[in-house]
Every structure is written in C-alpha cells, then in structure tokens.
Amino acid sequence: MAASSLTCVFSQDQHGHLVPYIAALHASCITLDHMVGPFLPPLTNEKLLPWWKERIAEAAGGTRIIVLLLPEASLGKKPAGPDLRGLAMLKLSESETGSFRGHIDAVLVDRRHRRQGGARALVAALEYEATKRGRSLLLVDTETDSVAETAFKKLGYTEIGKVPHFSRALPSGKKGETFFYKEFVPASS
Numbered sequence: 001m002a003a004s005s006l007t008c009v010f011s012q013d014q015h016g017h018l019v020p021y022i023a024a025l026h027a028s029c030i031t032l033d034h035m036v037g038p039f040l041p042p043l044t045n046e047k048l049l050p051w052w053k054e055r056i057a058e059a060a061g062g063t064r065i066i067v068l069l070l071p072e073a074s075l076g077k078k079p080a081g082p083d084l085r086g087l088a089m090l091k092l093s094e095s096e097t098g099s100f101r102g103h104i105d106a107v108l109v110d111r112r113h114r115r116q117g118g119a120r121a122l123v124a125a126l127e128y129e130a131t132k133r134g135r136s137l138l139l140v141d142t143e144t145d146s147v148a149e150t151a152f153k154k155l156g157y158t159e160i161g162k163v164p165h166f167s168r169a170l171p172s173g174k175k176g177e178t179f180f181y182k183e184f185v186p187a188s189s
Helices: 012-033 045-060 118-132 147-154
Strands: 005-009 064-071 086-092 101-109 137-143 158-169 173-183
Touching: 005 118, 012 045, 012 086, 012 101, 045 064, 064 118, 086 118, 101 118, 118 137, 118 147, 137 147, 147 173
Parallel strands: 101 137
Antiparallel strands: 005 064, 064 086, 086 101, 137 173, 158 173
C-alpha cells in the first residue's frame, strides 16, 4: 500500500458525510470498469444513496463491517470527500449456525489509487476485523477472469468453483462468477 494511505472502520460520526462520495466511487466502478454490482447503468443518486444508507445502517447494527481507505493525513480528523481512496465491506452472517462466517461483498478502489496495495490493505483490514469478531471463515465471489479473481487467489483464498452466466452485465450480456473461501483462527476473546 502506498505509504500515504491507511484503513479505518467506517464510523457514522467520523465518516457519515462521505456517503455521497462512497456512492460515486461505487458508480464509477460499475460505469467505468463494468464491474458487476447490484445495479446496471444508468446510475442515479436515487438508486445508490438509499442502498448505501441501508449498508451503513447494517454497519451501525453490527451486521456489516465497512472499511475505508484514506490518506494518512486524514488520521484524527474528518476526511474530505475527495480523500476517499477505496472501501471494502464484509457482511456478517446473522444465523446461529453461521455465526463464524462472513462474506466480502465489495472491494472498491478509486482508479487514481490502484496498483498501490490498497485492495490488499482493505482485505487485510476486513480479515482482521472479522477475526476480532470471532469469524473464522470468509467467503467472496468475484467476476470470472477479472483482476479481483486473480487478487483473491494471491491473497490465499481457495477457489470453490465457477458459475457461468451468473450476473447480468453491460455491455456484454452476462458474466461468470468465481467463488472462494478462506479459513482463519479467530482472535481470542
């Protein structure tokens, strides 16, 4: 990771003002990178902002972890919107039988800050936060033949399998999905 970046867990008080910038980052990944997400272009604030407010409510409720990638200069103060370099999310299983699981459902890095180790730092931060909460199994799915698929293999995730034509995507129609897992020793309470 670039020496000038750090990760931190999203806090409504410290980072709530970044929601429009978070939605814009998400939109740019879908629009410019053709990333499969919950929405298809054209994207609007009416689609994205309520969706992100639900994710943030889940984080406040303890069922989701959101980690931000910010410049070190923002440490100890409220970062400005353009400071947002990336984010990652982990959905924590809410079932009694899955209380040891989590699912990484987003790793987004601004195009200007890619290839500097930000995605690796974000995933490492999610793994750390997950083990602090007693999670010992993380799942993730990525687009088949994508940079993300290669990255999760390098990060030690084990491929479970591929499903062709898994998601609707523009401009190519449908994309396949590759599923992974990684097991951990949870942190001691």
